[in-house]
Amino acid sequence: MLALIASGAVLYAAFFGAGPLPALGPAFNPATGAWTMAQDAIVASQTLHLAGLEQPAKVTLESDGTAHVVAQTDHDLFLATGYVHARFRLFQMDLLRRQGEGRLSEVVGKAALDSDRFELQLGLLRTAEAEWAALAPDNRSRQALTAYAKGVNDRIDEATAQHQLPAMFTLLGYQPKQWTPIDSLIVKGDMTQTLNFTDTPLVMAMLNKSLGPDLTDRWFPVLPPNQQSPYDVGPYQTAITGAPVAPIAQIPDAMAVAAADAYQRLASLPAGLVASGGASNNWAVAGAKSESGGSLMAGDPHLHLTLPAIWFQLSMDSPGYHVSGVSIPGTPVVLIGHNQHISWSLTDAQNQQTFYYGEQEDSSRPGEYFWKGAWQKYKTVTYDIPVFGGATDHLIVKLSVHGPVITERGQTTSVWWAGNIPSQDLDVLLGIDQADSYQAFREALRGWYSPTHNFVFADDLGNIGLISAGYYPQVARGTPWLPMPGTGEYDVIGTIPYDDIPQAFNPPDHIIWSANQRQVTSDYPYYIGTTSNFFDPGYRANEIHRVLGQQDRKFSAADMAALQTDTRDFLASQITPVLRDALSGGGLSKEEEQASLLLDRWDYKMDTDSAGATIWWNFWQSYLAETFDGYWKSREVKVARAELNDALSQDLEAWTLNDQNNPVFMYGGTKNTAVEVMRIAFHSMFTKLSKQLGPDPSTWTWGKVHQRELENLVVSGLNYGPKADGGDAYTPLAAPDFPSTHGPSWRMVVDWGAHTFQGIYPGGQSENPASQWYADRAATWWKGDYAPMLTADQAASSAGAKSWSLKP
């Protein structure tokens, strides 16, 4: 009996796992289990036979894993790209599609159920299916997606047959299903969501209810209160009517309840499903201002820094394509890069793409809502969500004309999101990959919808440009930064005409730049969003403009690289002199004097060895708290004040520089001005840091409190870091949070005069943690160095290169 029990226990653990342990037999089988990642980590030159290939093709892998795909037909190019992506990133691709399709619970259990329910409610899958259905058989993106899926499936079949599936499949105990073109569209939808799906109108509704309409209106205005540097300064087209400028009224109680409920629900979702701020840089310098005489371009999109990274570097060559840069595994295109004539990069445009509508209902008409003078029936879609280790979850999604119903507490509220408009953005990217001039580039972007991006451009003829392409929803009337009535009068009625969206080509000062700042001046006639979370406070853009705008200076590629890793805090450069004046009135202890002196000598750079950086950053946080927290507490605001720091920093900056007697400083009937509050904040900062870092301010270096970390998508034990790093939320080298897990996800510098192309991303080409290409680029990236972006021919003759000969 004892033998039977022991055998049963061992076999059960081996077949089914126990507690957190996976099924031990298949997972740790040395020949076919997780140990096979050792073999997978070894990449050798070889001949591979891929089903569906029309002609022989070739893949060259540089010593750092950068892939160069050369094919004799466009079809084979996309097929081979699919194979290469899957060879190195199959588990990441599967996670991305599962996230968007609401199928994470199927493999990780009920922990992911909220995410799955939300994704299916939001509708990435419905949108992707509609986009796929709209593609004609001869459409180039349909053909690209089909060939790409075939290549991915070739790898899935091969890996399954050879027991070479990534170890995480083995450890989680499932096998990837076949890849479909819709999966690729889902992956694109994931990116749209993480960049453009926002909860800001819900936040504004909660502020409106608690802080009050008056303060909300003043502190979170449509136009920025501080001095910014838009890149498109006009002149603009003739003013139009209908731009919503109505003052904020008190929102109804039922809407406030709905907003709070929806906000809480979105806030409880995993990070990345709701866009929160933005941070990316790109700029270009025309030949007239470059040392080489050709145009310069730099781009560093800032995203969640993960292992594996969101990017996979490759070049793609076929009769129709000659393009090099980075792609997102799961999609068949180069998203940021260059071809033989043009280069491009992108930052998020940040305009408002998410709107919330309170649906008017009547208890005598269940399942209906009132819209445009008549009662309409909600459409419903049902989903079954398989849950690992649990019962299948049944979900019913209600849809109004505005979009999915997001909450039925208080007033039923639905969400209109531009990412739900079926669009052919992939076709746009294929057009960019093939463009050979600004005209072709601009024409290709005409079809781009979402997420709206600032596409910077430079070409081999010395031209530069920037287009903030995408969908700019315009409402008929109302206050779109708040939830609006869903009765029809406030609906989205279209977008800004393409010729009127923010854009510039060969500007007279020979420079152009974007860093998520508002792209246009206050004269711009269309509504595109507010200061509250939609647009960046503008400090990175101001710093970039300060450097590039230097008269009579010519720039090199090295200067572009230096600016990408610039740690100078523009806000600090504005405020610190005012703070020093405020502190000069006396009342400081000896140690506080020492801290003040460190600020005097500081160069405004958030470097790891700088004590001034630590004092500045903590002072600013303290200053924000001393100014606003009293209001937050007394009015019981349910939104964390820190969540709104970007918008409040703009206010505080403007008041400190231009309006030190603003009533905001007189909270509680005090006679305070900005000067007194700065002194209080400085004392408060000093007390806090003394406790945290000791009594000597000269030892309070930034690197002691500020680190950066690259996070593995699944296992924290496989993270890189945390390690001390410079920068903060407002420096071109963006590094928000403690530790920071967000920042420059890819850096690229192009010099068309010298014909040099350089790039680097933090991470590595392989998702296999046992591979030498798992995180091999991280140290190079951390130092601010780059790797040359080679052509396929250059790569083939480079040291340590491997090649795969692909045969039909």
Added chain:
Amino acid sequence: MRGLAAVLLAILVSIAAVLLGVWWAPFVIAAVIGIVWRRARVAIPIGVILGLAAWGVPLATAHLEFGLRPTAESLAAIMGFTQPAIPVVLTMAVGVLLGLTGAWLGSSARSLVGGQPATSR
């Protein structure tokens, strides 16, 4: 001598089966040994050795061919440990337990059918 040859053959078959993905083969083969071998105190150690070899030889082969240290470190990190030896020990333990329990179960079955104590002749 015949017994030793049979044991060696069983071990080789077990290794081959594990290499082909049949990871539970050591349990079955050890169970057969437990049934066939008359003395449990011999059969059970044979099962342990068989399990160890069936899972250990492929692991050692993989180490010689590809180098397993980065993989062991990665698996340890996935499991929440810092010592790369832990997944190696765990892997070997699975092999040993499969062989041990297989042989033990086989011997027990034999004793039930034969009506003799498992540890006697």
